[in-house]
Amino acid sequence: MSTDQxxxxxxxxxxxSGKSAGPDxxxxxxxxxxxxxxxxxxxxxWVKDITDEQLCSLFEDMTVIRRIDVEATALQRQGELGLWxxxxxxxxxxxxxxxxxxxxxxxxxxxxxxxxxxxxxxDLTDLLRVWRGNASGGWDPYSVNMxxxxxxxxxxxxxxTGYAMGIQNDGADSVAVTYFGDxxxxxxxxxxAMVFAASFQVPVVFFCTxxxxxxxxxxxxxxxIHLADRAAGFGIPSLRVxxxxxxxxxxxxxxxxxxxxxxxxxxFIEAVSYRMGPHTTADDPTRYRDANELEDWAAKDPITRVExxxxxxxxxxxxxxxxxxxxxxxxxxxxxxxxxxxxxxxPLDIFKHVYSTPNxxxxxxxxxxxxxxxxxxxxxxAVSEEGAR
Amino acid sequence: xxKEFRLPDLGEGLTESEILSWKVGVGDTVSLNQVIAxxxxxxxxxxxxxxxxxVVKELHEQPGSVVxxxxxxxxxxxxxxxxxxxxxxxxxxxxxxxxxxxxxxxEPNLVGYGAVVESSGRPxxxxxxxxxxxxxxxxxxxxxxxxxxxxxxxxxxxxTPPVRKLAKDLGLDLAQVTGTGPGGLITRDDVHEFAxxxxxxxxxxxxxxxxxxxxRETRTPIKxxxxxxxxxxxxxxxxxPHATEFLTIDVTPGIELLxxxxxSREFSGIxxxxxxxxxxxxxxxxxxxxxxxSRWDEENQEIVTYNYVNLGIAAATPRxxxxxxxxxxxxxxxxxxxxxxxxxxETARAGKTTxxxxxxxxxxxxxxxxxxxxxxxPILNPGEAAILGLGAVRTMPWEYxxxxxxxxxxxxxxxxxxxxxxGEQGSRFLADVGAVxxxxxxxxxxx
Numbered sequence: 045m046s047t048d049q050x051x052x053x054x055x056x057x058x059x060x061s062g063k064s065a066g067p068d069x070x071x072x073x074x075x076x077x078x079x080x081x082x083x084x085x086x087x088x089x090w091v092k093d094i095t096d097e098q099l100c101s102l103f104e105d106m107t108v109i110r111r112i113d114v115e116a117t118a119l120q121r122q123g124e125l126g127l128w129x130x131x132x133x134x135x136x137x138x139x140x141x142x143x144x145x146x147x148x149x150x151x152x153x154x155x156x157x158x159x160x161x162x163x164x165x166x167d168l169t170d171l172l173r174v175w176r177g178n179a180s181g182g183w184d185p186y187s188v189n190m191x192x193x194x195x196x197x198x199x200x201x202x203x204x205t206g207y208a209m210g211i212q213n214d215g216a217d218s219v220a221v222t223y224f225g226d227x228x229x230x231x232x233x234x235x236x237a238m239v240f241a242a243s244f245q246v247p248v249v250f251f252c253t254x255x256x257x258x259x260x261x262x263x264x265x266x267x268x269i270h271l272a273d274r275a276a277g278f279g280i281p282s283l284r285v286x287x288x289x290x291x292x293x294x295x296x297x298x299x300x301x302x303x304x305x306x307x308x309x310x311x312f313i314e315a316v317s318y319r320m321g322p323h324t325t326a327d328d329p330t331r332y333r334d335a336n337e338l339e340d341w342a343a344k345d346p347i348t349r350v351e352x353x354x355x356x357x358x359x360x361x362x363x364x365x366x367x368x369x370x371x372x373x374x375x376x377x378x379x380x381x382x383x384x385x386x387x388x389x390x391p392l393d394i395f396k397h398v399y400s401t402p403n404x405x406x407x408x409x410x411x412x413x414x415x416x417x418x419x420x421x422x423x424x425x426a427v428s429e430e431g432a433r
Numbered sequence: 434x435x436k437e438f439r440l441p442d443l444g445e446g447l448t449e450s451e452i453l454s455w456k457v458g459v460g461d462t463v464s465l466n467q468v469i470a471x472x473x474x475x476x477x478x479x480x481x482x483x484x485x486x487x488v489v490k491e492l493h494e495q496p497g498s499v500v501x502x503x504x505x506x507x508x509x510x511x512x513x514x515x516x517x518x519x520x521x522x523x524x525x526x527x528x529x530x531x532x533x534x535x536x537x538x539x540e541p542n543l544v545g546y547g548a549v550v551e552s553s554g555r556p557x558x559x560x561x562x563x564x565x566x567x568x569x570x571x572x573x574x575x576x577x578x579x580x581x582x583x584x585x586x587x588x589x590x591x592x593t594p595p596v597r598k599l600a601k602d603l604g605l606d607l608a609q610v611t612g613t614g615p616g617g618l619i620t621r622d623d624v625h626e627f628a629x630x631x632x633x634x635x636x637x638x639x640x641x642x643x644x645x646x647x648x649r650e651t652r653t654p655i656k657x658x659x660x661x662x663x664x665x666x667x668x669x670x671x672x673x674p675h676a677t678e679f680l681t682i683d684v685t686p687g688i689e690l691l692x693x694x695x696x697s698r699e700f701s702g703i704x705x706x707x708x709x710x711x712x713x714x715x716x717x718x719x720x721x722x723x724x725x726x727s728r729w730d731e732e733n734q735e736i737v738t739y740n741y742v743n744l745g746i747a748a749a750t751p752r753x754x755x756x757x758x759x760x761x762x763x764x765x766x767x768x769x770x771x772x773x774x775x776x777x778x779e780t781a782r783a784g785k786t787t788x789x790x791x792x793x794x795x796x797x798x799x800x801x802x803x804x805x806x807x808x809x810x811p812i813l814n815p816g817e818a819a820i821l822g823l824g825a826v827r828t829m830p831w832e833y834x835x836x837x838x839x840x841x842x843x844x845x846x847x848x849x850x851x852x853x854x855x856g857e858q859g860s861r862f863l864a865d866v867g868a869v870x871x872x873x874x875x876x877x878x879x880x
Contacts, residue, residue, distance in 0.1 A: 121441065122481075124441075
């Protein structure tokens with residue numbers, strides 16, 4: 045738990061509060077699986093500005109990204125996408141944190157944070173370009189302040205720490221946020237990124253979504269202690285939060301962001317969630333996972349509990365449900381249209397995005413290649429001929 | 434408008450998948466993303482959501498068939514004004530229907546379908562052109578490879594799904610059948626007629642390469658003892674909650690006793706086996722544990738405890754498993770019991786067991802030891818409360834008087850109906866049987 049949220053600022057020595065990195069991290073929770081809002085002496089203040097209306101919109105966002113996920117999975121099964129990494133079950137972790145960010149913060153994510161990308165305003169079609177094999181990167185990172193997803197496990201944490209060093213040099217108060225999974229914590233990159241982040245006390249948030257499975261390896265094989273407890277070894281304060289509780293995730297993220305903005309350095313957040321689906325559409329989790337475990341986590345569903353909370357508050361009206369369903373339908377159909385009407389990349393596209401400024405050597409190559417393509421006569425034929433290879 | 438759905442690469446780099454089942458039939462109206470089939474790839478079993486909203490026009494593949502990635506598996510009739518995924522400009526799913534019957538064109542294939550498969554068979558390896566390979570290969574291979582591209586792919590013989598199913602069941606290749614229906618359609622009669630001739634003329638295609646003399650599988654009607662056994666086992670397994678316990682004991686003294694008895698006058702000419710000993714031990718133990726010699730009477734809501742024992746012995750016969758029983762076995766002396774066991778086995782093996790021998794059993798023993806097996810979880814003979822599995826007697830290193838010695842060791846497996854028998858009673862019974870077999874003198878303490 046944070047000792048810093050009262051706004052005193054300044055770098056806290058890790059563990060000096062006796063709580064921040066203790067071995068017995070409590071699991072921060074503000075909404076129970078049954079949808080009961082429970083108060084917390086320290087963290088309530090971080091979400092006290094969340095109005096009923098905003099709660100409804102968090103509910104909407106989670107529902108929409110679940111729908112994006114389902115639609116993209118269907119598109120993969122229909123041969124429209126090569127692969128898709130489902131986020132089913134991790135909606136609260138992504139929306140709760142993604143919605144806590146400022147526009148000038150910068151996100152470095154893994155491939156599963158499609159819900160965070162939705163929060164950042166990534167175009168739905170852009171979201172699918174890589175998975176359709178149409179581009180090596182779907183969008184301009186600077187247009188939404190989110191890097192394109194990193195496939196190399198954990199490598200994005202280094203990028204985030206580096207970017208945060210830049211923020212520090214600029215004297216800005218924005219924050220670099222990096223998302224990664226439980227498996228990534230075992231990677232060298234993540235450990236190096238945390239060492240650097242702690243050494244330089246840079247404004248970076250390490251957001252670890254512990255979804256319990258690194259493909260087929262259970263998290264208990266990777267760590268005999270809570271992942272949040274590992275941060276203490278780096279001198280980084282950490283929080284352990286119910287990753288299926290959108291308010292708790294938001295509170296924790298805000299605490300971490302606040303510390304970073306005030307020059308308090310990095311924070312490690314372990315959002316305890318569960319990967320309800322396969323690792324990717326090419327994976328069969330039934331081969332290594334117990335169905336009972338899945339059932340246990342289904343009872344902790346992040347959307348169901350917000351729905352229940354809204355119901356308790358008398359906010360779950362038919363109008364709201366209809367509005368959310370319509371929004372999800374609209375997004376799903378836009379996603380499908382964007383995917384199936386995506387133009388195939390052209391041979392000459394390969395020369396784009398190599399240099400930010402004109403390069404005569406490359407232009408000469410491009411010219412040669414264009415003439416080579418033209419030698420086939422029918423340009424369209426040449427395109428499809430090359431496209432097949 | 435007809436739209437075809439071609440099998441996508443459902444994993445990463447798969448070349449084929451097996452259709453496990455169809456969730457829709459021809460004529461069904463399906464909505465977008467409705468699950469239409471279950472498909473097994475090398476990696477996972479996945480559900481296929483429909484890419485179109487429309488009416489199922491044709492299922493091109495039967496459940497159980499392994500389909501190459503990119504092959505059409507289902508056609509939909511799509512309303513012209515919409516319902517379809519607006520994919521006209523994608524160049525991916527559009528025009529799939531038209532292309533299917535033409536010579537396959539090269540097309541962009543970055544998504545979902547993997548590399549274009551040039552031949553109809555397995556993916557072929559390309560010869561290495563840079564190496565100074567055998568000249569024969571370098572000359573012929575490049576010439577031979579493009580061929581499949583030029584020829585039209587063999588058109589699927591025209592027929593209907595039931596007829597294809599029939600042909601498949603009969604192991605016939607429809608391509609060899611001449612269709613007499615409209616437009617060369619192969620009818621049911623055509624298949625039957627071809628099947629009639631095929632018997633005389635050509636060998637059925639289901640025996641590839643002639644490596645197998647007969648059919649690839651043998652179909653035996655379920656009848657007789659097999660049918661009876663199956664019904665009895667299902668009935669027993671799903672009505673009586675089974676619990677099974679195991680006990681491994683040193684039966685050296687029991688075996689030594691059998692040896693002694695064999696040389697005695699009273700037992701001359703009588704076959705004495707561990708089963709004889711076990712049968713007697715069961716009968717003695719039952720007196721102290723009558724719950725195991727009982728029956729659950731569901732209809733009258735009563736528990737029937739027998740004051741007699743009809744001891745069933747599971748017997749493997751040429752006709753299958755039978756469990757004849759020895760009537761009033763508890764009243765028999767050991768020589769009588771041994772003789773009854775021998776007679777029962779001989780009658781069973783001769784196939785002369787009468788229905789009366791088979792009915793009225795109260796508890797059973799199955800002697801799996803004769804097959805060299807140690808233990809198992811026997812299924813109760815229906816209506817009985819317990820069954821004892823007798824394992825093989827093995828010479829094993831065993832604890833004997835504080836040291837390891839080679840002893841005659843045997844494992845017993847007792848299944849009982851947990852409605853009638855609690856763990857305590859079952860355990861006491863099994864322990865008693867074990868005690869008698871391990872130390873026959875223990876009988877003195879029991880009777």
